[in-house]
């Protein structure tokens with residue numbers, strides 16, 4: 001899945017939270033989103049999950065089934081845990097029987113059995129977070145997006161998060177996780193994206209896997225051909241932009257420009 005030149009502001013004349021963010025995550029890959037408080041991590045995750053639409057730019061290749069776990073589960077709803085999860089399963093496209101089966105599975109796995117008939121507003125924050133996790137996993141997600149998943153969970157459930165992430169990855173799904181507690185170490189091998197000043201920077205791996213970004217200009221009429229050839233050679237196209245788009249290059253380009261990595 002690609003986020004291509006994504007810009008976002010919450011209000012028409014408000015400040016830009018994201019300004020030309022370009023990142024990708026592939027099947028079986030996880031990325032941890034880092035950055036100081038208020039920098040735009042949740043915003044980026046919500047765009048990836050399809051909860052927010054970018055003001056500019058686009059998201060391509062988003063898997064059909066997305067599991068979205070917000071930082072704070074909205075527990076102010078008049079449902080029991082069981083009723084809520086069954087309805088969530090139906091909304092996710094499961095039949096009644098499939099939803100019942102999935103709810104039983106996740107209620108057991110996350111230790112929610114004693115809370116099955118409890119109403120959501122009566123749950124502790126940690127238990128409500130587990131309901132948030134369960135609803136995102138009822139139907140195996142092609143993309144799982146977790147906003148600060150360790151926040152508020154008890155020690156046992158915290159241990160479970162990397163296990164759940166591993167299972168989604170093993171099934172060929174992608175996972176995005178934000179983290180300001182430094183729990184990232186629990187997801188070895190994950191890409192690291194740092195949000196700062198509206199951009200998203202990927203920490204450059206060292207050694208043979210290090211990548212460089214090369215900007216090049218091609219005639220507009222040959223962009224599609226050039227992109228196809230570069231992709232065929234195994235390069236990652238980070239973005240393609242036209243002459244009138246906001247510049248990010250240090251030197252103004254004379255025509256349509258594309259940035260290519262690796």
Ligand SMILES: Nc1ncnc2c1ncn2[C@@H]1O[C@H](COP(=O)(O)OP(=O)(O)OP(=O)(O)O)[C@@H](O)[C@H]1O
Pocket residue numbers: 010017035036037038039040041042043044180
């Ligand atoms: N619904 C909204 N309306 C207006 N501004 C918003 C809204 N949501 C977030 N913002 C603003 O956008 C900026 C980025 O917020 P965001 O929640 O994405 O940051 P964050 O990095 O996830 O923060 P934290 O680490 O505190 O969760 C902040 O300045 C925030 O105040």
